[in-house]
Amino acid sequence: xxxxFAPELEDFRxxxxxxxxxxxxxxxxxxxxxxxxxxxxxxxxxEWHRILYDKGWVAPHWPEEYGGTGWSVEQRFIFxxxxxxxxxxxxxxxxxxxVGPLLIDIGTEEQKAKxxxxxxxxxxxxxxxxxxxxxxxxxxxxxxxxxxDGDDYIINGSKIWTTYAHHANRMFMLVRTSNEGKKxxxxxxxxxxxxxxxxxxxxxxxxxxxFPEQCEVxxxxxxxxxxxRVGEENDxxxxxxxxxxxxxxxxxxxxxxxxxxxxxxxxxxxxxxSPFGGKLSEDPVFQRDIGELEADIASLAHFEKLAISGHExxxxxxxxxxxxxxxxxxxxxxxxxxxxxxGVDGLAxxxxxxxxxxxxxxxxxxxxxxxxxxxxxxxxxxxxxxxNEVQRDLIARTVAGS
Amino acid sequence: MDFSFTEEQEMLRDGVGKYLEKxxxxxxxxxxxRSEEPWSQKAWQQFAEFGLLALPFAEEQGGLGGxxxxxxxxxxxxxxxLVIEPYAASIMLAGAALAxxxxxxxxxxxxxxxAGEAIAAFAYEEGAGTAxxxxxxxxxxxxxxxxxxxxEKRLVVAGGEADCLIVVARRGEDGPLGVFxxxxxxxxxEARSYTTIDGRSAANIRFDATPATLxxxxxxxxDRILAHAIIVQSAExxxxxxxxxxxxxxxxxxxxxFGVPIGTFQAxxxxxxxxxxxxxxxxxxxxxxxxxxxxxxxxxxxxAILKGQVGKLGKAVGEAAIQTHGGVGMTDELSVSHYHKxxxxxxxxxGSHDYxxxxxxxx
Ligand SMILES: Cc1cc2nc3c(=O)[nH]c(=O)nc-3n(C[C@H](O)[C@H](O)[C@H](O)COP(=O)(O)OP(=O)(O)OC[C@H]3O[C@@H](n4cnc5c(N)ncnc54)[C@H](O)[C@@H]3O)c2cc1C
Numbered sequence: 001x002x003x004x005f006a007p008e009l010e011d012f013r014x015x016x017x018x019x020x021x022x023x024x025x026x027x028x029x030x031x032x033x034x035x036x037x038x039x040x041x042x043x044x045x046x047e048w049h050r051i052l053y054d055k056g057w058v059a060p061h062w063p064e065e066y067g068g069t070g071w072s073v074e075q076r077f078i079f080x081x082x083x084x085x086x087x088x089x090x091x092x093x094x095x096x097x098x099v100g101p102l103l104i105d106i107g108t109e110e111q112k113a114k115x116x117x118x119x120x121x122x123x124x125x126x127x128x129x130x131x132x133x134x135x136x137x138x139x140x141x142x143x144x145x146x147x148x149d150g151d152d153y154i155i156n157g158s159k160i161w162t163t164y165a166h167h168a169n170r171m172f173m174l175v176r177t178s179n180e181g182k183k184x185x186x187x188x189x190x191x192x193x194x195x196x197x198x199x200x201x202x203x204x205x206x207x208x209x210x211f212p213e214q215c216e217v218x219x220x221x222x223x224x225x226x227x228x229r230v231g232e233e234n235d236x237x238x239x240x241x242x243x244x245x246x247x248x249x250x251x252x253x254x255x256x257x258x259x260x261x262x263x264x265x266x267x268x269x270x271x272x273x274s275p276f277g278g279k280l281s282e283d284p285v286f287q288r289d290i291g292e293l294e295a296d297i298a299s300l301a302h303f304e305k306l307a308i309s310g311h312e313x314x315x316x317x318x319x320x321x322x323x324x325x326x327x328x329x330x331x332x333x334x335x336x337x338x339x340x341x342x343g344v345d346g347l348a349x350x351x352x353x354x355x356x357x358x359x360x361x362x363x364x365x366x367x368x369x370x371x372x373x374x375x376x377x378x379x380x381x382x383x384x385x386x387x388n389e390v391q392r393d394l395i396a397r398t399v400a401g402s
Numbered sequence: 403m404d405f406s407f408t409e410e411q412e413m414l415r416d417g418v419g420k421y422l423e424k425x426x427x428x429x430x431x432x433x434x435x436r437s438e439e440p441w442s443q444k445a446w447q448q449f450a451e452f453g454l455l456a457l458p459f460a461e462e463q464g465g466l467g468g469x470x471x472x473x474x475x476x477x478x479x480x481x482x483x484l485v486i487e488p489y490a491a492s493i494m495l496a497g498a499a500l501a502x503x504x505x506x507x508x509x510x511x512x513x514x515x516x517a518g519e520a521i522a523a524f525a526y527e528e529g530a531g532t533a534x535x536x537x538x539x540x541x542x543x544x545x546x547x548x549x550x551x552x553x554e555k556r557l558v559v560a561g562g563e564a565d566c567l568i569v570v571a572r573r574g575e576d577g578p579l580g581v582f583x584x585x586x587x588x589x590x591x592e593a594r595s596y597t598t599i600d601g602r603s604a605a606n607i608r609f610d611a612t613p614a615t616l617x618x619x620x621x622x623x624x625d626r627i628l629a630h631a632i633i634v635q636s637a638e639x640x641x642x643x644x645x646x647x648x649x650x651x652x653x654x655x656x657x658x659x660f661g662v663p664i665g666t667f668q669a670x671x672x673x674x675x676x677x678x679x680x681x682x683x684x685x686x687x688x689x690x691x692x693x694x695x696x697x698x699x700x701x702x703x704x705x706a707i708l709k710g711q712v713g714k715l716g717k718a719v720g721e722a723a724i725q726t727h728g729g730v731g732m733t734d735e736l737s738v739s740h741y742h743k744x745x746x747x748x749x750x751x752x753g754s755h756d757y758x759x760x761x762x763x764x765x
Contacts (some may be wrong), residue, residue, distance in 0.1 A: 049416045136728050139658040194682060208724075208732055208739030235720060273530030275537065275757045285760060343531045344557045344750050348596045348604070363606060364529075372746075376739075379724045380732050387728065389669040 003305075005074050012144050020086040023051055031356045033366060036373035039213060040089030042125075042167045048089055049122035058120055059096055064137050066104050066112075067120045068358065073227040073308040077253055084256035091390070092164065095119045099172050099191070102243045106232060115170075125312035127165035127195070130219055132158060132242070137390050139174075140183045140237065144219065146175035146190065147232075149228055150151050153177075153190065155199075155219040160358070161384070166195040168203045178234050189236035191228035196220065209373040210351045241322040254327040255301035262294050263317030263335040268341050280341060289340075292335055298325050318398040321391040328381035328388060335378040338371035346372035405689045407510050409648050412477040418476055423481040428737045431484055438593075440563050440603030441487045449495050450518035455493055458630070459501050463509070464516050470630050470695045473689065475639040481641025484737070484744055486601045487631060488521065488636070491559035496522035496568040496633040499581050502623035507583060507615060510704060522567075523564035525555035525607055526752075527583075533709075533753025533761075535579055535624050540571040542580055549573070549582060549616055551609040557751065561605030562595030569614060571626065578598050581620035600740065600747040629705045633692055634750055636712040637747040640688045642741045643681045646723040649738060656724055670726060677722050680715040706761040713755030716745035720760055 017049040024032070028051075031044030051080040052058040060076045062068030071079065083090075083353035099121045103111050121169040144157030155175060165171065171192045178186030199222030231239040233268035234278060264281040269281040269290075280286050305324070316322070339346050345364035353360040353369055407415065426445065434442055449455055457472055460464020474496065480489060492515065500512040500522060516519035532538060541550040551571055560568065567584040586593065591612045593605040620627075651674055654665030664670050691708040694700040720742030724731035731738045749755055 050759060063598070083645065104716070118477075121722075133730070136659060138661075138663075141659075143662075174593055206733055206734040209744070210734065214729070214732075273528075275531040275533055285756065339746075339752065340756065343529070343754065344527055345529060347557060347598045347600075347750055349599050363594065376599075379721065380729075382725060383728050383732065385573070387725075389667065 005078070005276055009078060012075055014081060016079055016082045017086075019055065023047060023055070024086075024088060027356055028089060029087070032086070034354055034356055034370060035089050036209065036354070036370050037211075037213060037377040038090065039092060039163060041204070042092075042164060044356050045089045045092060045124050046125070049091055052091070053121055058091070058122070059100065062096075062100065062120075065115055066100075073310075077091075077308050080253035081256040082245055084253075084260050087260065088172060089211045090124040090257075092125065094128050094163070094168075094281040095124060098128060099126045100358055102172075102230070102239070106239065106243065109306075110227075111230070114193075115191070123170045124170050125164070127162045127168035127171040127215070127217075127338050129162050129165070129166065129171050131161045133160050137387055139240075140185065140187065142176060144173070144175050146177050146188060146224075148177070149223070152223045155222040155224060157219055159217040159219075161200075161205075161214045162217050163214055164216055165195065165202045166212065167197055172230075173216070174240055176237075180261055183348060184237040186234055187236040187240070188233050189222065189230045189231060189239040192224055193228060197224055207377065209376040210349065212376075213374075219226045220242055250391070253304055254330075255297055255304055258297045258300065258327075258330050258334050259294070261338060262290060262297065264367060265290060265334070265341050267337050268338075268365065268371075271365070272341055272343070288339075289337060292339060293330070296326075296333070297330055299328060316398070320385075321394045324385060325388050325391045325395070331381045332375075335371070335375040338367070341373040342371040346375075405693055407471070407475050411472060414452070414472065415475050415479060415667050416448075416465070419479050420446060421452070422479055422485070426483045426485065428484070428740075431486070431744070432740075434600040435486060435597070436584050438524040440560070446487050447518055449487065450490070450516075454489070455497075455518055456516045458493065458498065458561055459512070459516060463501055463595040464513055465501075467765050471692045473630070473634050476691045477634045477637035478641035478644070480698070481638035481744065482645045484601065484642065484740055485638075486603070488560035488602065490521050490631050490635050491524055492564075494634045495524035495526075495627060496564075496566075496628065498623070498627040499524065499617065500583075501622045502620040502627065503581070503617035505615075505618055508617050509618070511583070514565070520565040521563055522566050522568060523558050523560040525558045525561060525569040527555060527655070528553070529555045529556050531750065531753050531757055533757050535570065535628070538571070538572060538579060540609075541577075542571040542573055542582060542616075543573060543611075544574070545613075550611040551582060551584065551614045552611055554606060554608050555745050556606045557598075558593075558607050559598075559604050561607050562593050562603060567607070567755045568620075569609075571614075573616075579621050579624065579670055581617045581624065582607075582614035584612060584615050585613045585633075588614070588741055594610050598747055601742040602747070617749045624764065625702070628697065629700060632705055632709050633688070633695055635686075635751065636708050636750050637692075639712045639745055640681070640685050642744050642748075643684060643719045645673075646719055646738065646741045647677050647681050649741075650674065650723045656730075664726070673722050673726060677719050678717050681749070684712050684715045699737070703762060709753060710755045710758035710762055713749035713758065717749055717755070722743045 010061040028044045028048045031041040059067055060069045060071050064070035132142050146153035146155050173190050174187050175190055176186055177188040199220045201218045203216045205214045207213050272280040274280045274283040348363045352358055353362040453466050456465045457468035461467045497515050500508045515522050540553040542551050565586050569582045569584055573580045588706050590610045593607045595605040654670055655663050657664050687708050691704050723738050727738050730736055
């Protein structure tokens with residue numbers, strides 16, 4: 001056994017850190033610090049996307065021939081670590097993390113030629129249209145219908161919780177093309193190359209933190225080309241399952257973000273009065289709370305490192321579900337601790353001050369500004385990408401079967 | 403022993419409850435929160451007509467001589483309807499401080515507050531979750547017969563609108579606490595108003611040698627005033643918890659996934675059971691503590707138990723309600739997230755559950 005990264009990797013780390021210290025604009029840095037969700041502020045996030053593209057670093061996890069970096073898993077982990085340490089806005093997952101890898105794996109040559117380059121360049125942003133008002137956890141029950149008509153499909157129905165659809169120019173979606181047989185067997189996977197088709201309407205939904213992040217998408221006799229289909233008609237479920245591997249898969253290094261939250265909480269606690277006198281950072285109960293959290297984050301980091309080393313832990317069929325469960329609950333705990341450190345200063349609703357480029361002074365510190373929205377937004381981590389109840393069922397099945 | 407509300411209390415609840423059902427439904431409340439108004443003047447006047455503004459004060463002061471359990475009976479409904487009017491702040495805290503002082507100006511202000519003609523606000527918090535009065539650090543400098551205040555008070559509910567402020571500060575370094583009156587028109591005071599996450603109007607207020615009058619006698623009543631306000635605020639939180647339990651169980655029994663109501667999945671059913679247990683525990687502690695306060699037997703530790711339990715259990719209930727609702731629980735449109743934010747705010751004010759449970763632990 002050996003825990004060290006190869007020595008030449010330290011040069012790599014230095015090179016990455018240097019770039020992160022110099023390349024982002026002040027607005028991008030501000031957007032990174034003010035990211036209170038897994039989805040960073042759109043405009044600055046895409047500006048940063050383009051800077052990374054120019055550097056050739058936008059898609060480290062893509063195969064080199066498609067614009068990836070050709071880095072080892074260790075290099076990718078180091079990159080992720082430095083990225084988080086620098087508090088930069090995370091890139092949006094739908095295009096780079098979902099539809100891109102899917103097309104690389106199973107798209108047609110035309111689809112690859114048309115879509116991959118604009119994803120890399122950040123010219124396109126894709127929304128993920130899976131969920132429907134009546135189909136959440138039971139996604140296969142979806143009913144948004146696509147009827148073949150000549151070379152087109154005519155879509156009727158609606159989608160919901162479509163993150164950033166109001167910023168998107170393209171969308172991938174699941175539609176029902178048949179009611180025969182099992183419900184999974186009548187689903188088709190479609191790429192829409194625009195989101196302004198006649199009969200298509202996008203309405204943002206304001207979240208509990210006060211920001212529009214998700215959307216509803218309505219289709220009324222909306223005509224889209226069949227050439228956007230990925231895989232066969234009625235075989236969309238297996239396409240979606242394939243994509244899910246990218247959505248829930250490991251190797252995305254959540255622990256550095258969580259450690260950053262703890263560092264920020266520690267720094268804020270050193271400036272915050274304890275209700276028992278002195279500074280909060282000196283308070284033994286705070287120390288125990290953050291200690292417990294950091295120990296759990298350390299275990300996640302160990303789990304992630306074992307996984308990238310190719311350890312059998314990552315081949316456990318429960319790995320993606322365990323990763324998702326541990327990670328999502330730690331995000332909630334870390335943001336709970338942050339909100340606790342802010343205390344009453346987190347109770348002000350400060351939507352305007354949170355906007356990147358705002359000239360409204362926050363009431364407390366920048367930490368106080370972000371802690372409550374982050375706590376509120378993180379309530380979603382145990383709901384999306386397969387709720388934690390559903391994940392625990394999946395994990396339980398692997399326990400019962402062992 | 404009897405921990406039920408009396409017939410008169412039930413009648414009062416009935417009247418206030420009907421008014422709120424009719425005039426304070428969630429949509430109306432949301433429109434109010436989004437408007438320029440800090441709260442509804444109409445509702446406040448209606449509360450005055452119900453006698454709620456006079457409820458806790460002695461008859462000889464123009465009050466109704468109501469008890470803490472009268473206030474609790476009403477405050478549960480305030481929580482159920484997410485009322486944003488500053489009842490705890492203006493009546494239970496600032497009003498009670500005015501009532502505790504025999505000074506002329508205090509009595510004049512109290513009269514106006516009871517009539518709904520003036521709003522008083524209570525400036526206490528200094529940013530550390532200042533739950534215990536002995537942690538108040540702000541200093542009042544004596545200047546002749548009067549005092550001046552310097553420093554900042556935070557999260558002063560209704561502070562931006564108040565006609566008078568009741569400020570708790572120390573009479574000189576290491577000196578005893580004093581309760582001070584500052585009029586809206588006072589010089590050298592700057593308020594920055596904002597809306598809290600749960601829709602209330604609040605302000606951070608900076609004092610810079612601001613002239614203030616000591617309210618004789620109010621200091622001695624401070625512990626009781628805070629205790630009663632904590633009880634009333636806890637009643638609001640318990641009301642919100644009850645509403646969340648009802649909403650969430652309804653939702654779980656109607657929302658279907660995989661062809662069945664989600665409430666039939668054991669993971670969801672057990673969470674509902676835990677929510678019910680949490681609500682029941684919190685309400686039991688609320689009612690018992692109220693009865694103790696009414697009989698004069700309540701001790702600081704009992705108040706800490708109440709605040710700690712309600713804060714902790716309320717947060718758990720709110721989080722469980724959002725999780726059970728899934729995506730819709732994350733929206734601004736549904737009341738669920740707003741109940742949770744009310745519970746978070748109730749927890750953070752006057753010391754979070756972390757603080758109070760540690761006070762309990764200190765014995
Ligand atoms: C912030 C956010 C972003 C999202 N982004 C997207 C997006 O971009 N595109 C997209 O298509 N969708 C997106 N979603 C939707 C997300 O995938 C769904 O919210 C999720 O699948 C849960 O569905 P639901 O909200 O309908 O909840 P429901 O499925 O109704 O679940 C409600 C509750 O019941 C529980 N439950 C349901 N079934 C079971 C079961 N079998 N056993 C035990 N418990 C169960 C759940 O765990 C949950 O607690 C997003 C959601 C959120 C909150």
